[in-house]
Amino acid sequence: xxxxxxxxxxxxxxxxxxxxxxxxxxxxxxxxxxxxxxxxxxxxxxxxxxxxxxxxxxxxxxxxxxxxxxxxxxxxxxxxxxxxxxxxxxxxxxxxxxxxxxxxxxxxxxxxxxxxxxxxxxxxxxxxxxxxxxxxxxxxxxxxxxxxxxxxxxxxxxxxxxxxxxxxxxxxxxxxxxxxxxxxxxxxxxxxxxxxxxxxxxxxxxxxxxxxxxxxxxxxxxxxxxxxxxxxxxxxxxxxxxxxxxxxxxxxxxxxxxxxxxxxxxxxxxxxxxxxxxxxxxxxxxxxxxxxxxxxxxxxxxxxxxxxxxxxxxxxxxxxxxxxxxxxxxxxxxxxx
Numbered sequence: 001x002x003x004x005x006x007x008x009x010x011x012x013x014x015x016x017x018x019x020x021x022x023x024x025x026x027x028x029x030x031x032x033x034x035x036x037x038x039x040x041x042x043x044x045x046x047x048x049x050x051x052x053x054x055x056x057x058x059x060x061x062x063x064x065x066x067x068x069x070x071x072x073x074x075x076x077x078x079x080x081x082x083x084x085x086x087x088x089x090x091x092x093x094x095x096x097x098x099x100x101x102x103x104x105x106x107x108x109x110x111x112x113x114x115x116x117x118x119x120x121x122x123x124x125x126x127x128x129x130x131x132x133x134x135x136x137x138x139x140x141x142x143x144x145x146x147x148x149x150x151x152x153x154x155x156x157x158x159x160x161x162x163x164x165x166x167x168x169x170x171x172x173x174x175x176x177x178x179x180x181x182x183x184x185x186x187x188x189x190x191x192x193x194x195x196x197x198x199x200x201x202x203x204x205x206x207x208x209x210x211x212x213x214x215x216x217x218x219x220x221x222x223x224x225x226x227x228x229x230x231x232x233x234x235x236x237x238x239x240x241x242x243x244x245x246x247x248x249x250x251x252x253x254x255x256x257x258x259x260x261x262x263x264x265x266x267x268x269x270x271x272x273x274x275x276x277x278x279x280x281x282x283x284x285x286x287x288x289x290x291x292x293x294x295x296x297x298x299x300x301x302x303x304x305x306x307x308x309x310x311x312x313x314x315x316x317x318x319x320x321x322x323x324x325x326x327x328x329x330x331x332x333x334x335x336x337x
Contacts, residue, residue, distance in 0.1 A: 005104040012098070012132025021130065025108060026094075029115040034091070034126035042126035044091060048150035052087035054078060055146035061335040063106065063140055065184040067176075067195030068271070070143055071110035073337055075117040075125075076200045076271060077222065078147040083202035084218040084274055086157045086209060087149030092118065094128040094145050099138035107141065121200040123147075149202075155209060159217045159236035159277075166216055166305040167283045168243060170275045171204060171290055172197070172298040174226050175254040178268030181336055183257065192253035197272035204295045205274065211289035212282035220274050222337055224328040227266040229275050230313045231327040241313045243303030243325070266315075267328050269336045277305060 010017045027035065034042040058074045068076075075092065082089045094114065098107065118125050176197040183190055201220060208215060221229040226248070234241045250265045258265050272295060278286050283301060290296030313325040 003105070007098050007100060007102040007104060007107060007132060009100050009132050009134065012130060018130070025111055026128065026130070029111045030094070030118070030125040032124045032126060034124065042091065044126065046090070046148070046150055048152075050151040050153070052082050052085050052149045052151050053146070054081040054085075055144065056081060057142060057144040058337060059139070059142050059335055060181060060337050061139065062181075062185055063110065065196055066180045066193060068198035069110055069113050070141065071112075071114035072117045072198050073271060074143040074145045075114050075121065075123075076198050077337065078145040079121055079123060079200040079202055080220040080271075080274070082147050082149040083200070083205040084157070084220050085151070086155035086205070086218075087151045088206065089121070089123045089147055089149040089202050092123055092125045092145050092147045094125050094143060096128070096130045097138055097142040098130065098132050099140050100132055100135040102140050110141065117200070121202065152209075154213050157215060157217050159233045162216045162233055162237035162239055162277045162305055164239055164305050164307040165280050166277045167280050167301050168230070168241060168275065168277055168303040168305070169283065169287060169290070169299060170226065170249065170302050171201075171273050171296045173249045173251045173254065174221070174270055174273060175250060175258065175265035175268035177271040178225070178263070178333055178336060179254045179257045181269075182261070182333055188257075190253055190257060194251065194253050194257065197270055199272035199295055201272065201274050201295060204290065204293045207289045207293050207296075208276065208286050211285045212278065214279060214282065215286065216277040216279065218274050218276045221270050223269050225265070225267040225269060226275060227264075227313065227325045228328050230325065233277060234311050234313050237305070238310050240306045240309040240311070241303060242306055243313065243315055245315055245317045247300055247302040249298050249300050263332065266325060267332050269333070271337060
């Protein structure tokens, strides 16, 4: 493909250019035994009768940002949705809606990022689809990924199992992804640049479950951030949650950006963090397991589950007051993932 070449409507026609795009880009990048036949489905065996399945779509703007891009985001996001359900991810699908005029070199860069991320995570992209829409009818490229994984015996994560006395643990500093995308999008220069935390979390989740298989629940706090994930936990369990403001890890640069721009880090998106609710007697072993993984090095206990104020989340502030942390209303920052 010549330098500066762009995607044409005919790349989505099902004809010669479609075939070239699939063979020369997607098949070459994602090559494996399940994808190679290029059937309308992938046929594979699964070593378990307990299967996890998820799907998500990605529409981030800009496509490339510090620490990641839409391709890495699409692979990590689906892996993480499986991981926080206690599943070991195995296979992904990837579907692209591409706007006419997208630079071929940008698409190639996105696909290469997806292939690299999948390989490093030990998963395979085994099927997919490509469509091209007219110029002005999309926004460069949208990606939908679906994932299949297996759930081990004895693992049953559910917010409904959360009980008063449990503790809340977050795997690291929150808000990195939201600030990285926002500052890149708006051309804001921070004294200390912030990169996205985009990363696959299944290895971290595996270590946590090995330390204690009875973890109550896990979530990756993406859109809506930590505050929304905790509110979902509280609503599903019928319990209250109290978190300590000073215990929640936030990078100084992220906190500074939030103060400058009027954002609350509790509501900012994360793409490489998880929040877990764990029985109090297992908290130390789970925390040690998390800190033994690079993605959990800054893990911290940030609060507890209580019987008071059922279904609500309360924050103890640094000055000793309390405030209710509500579910995010509307979009704090659109087109984030």
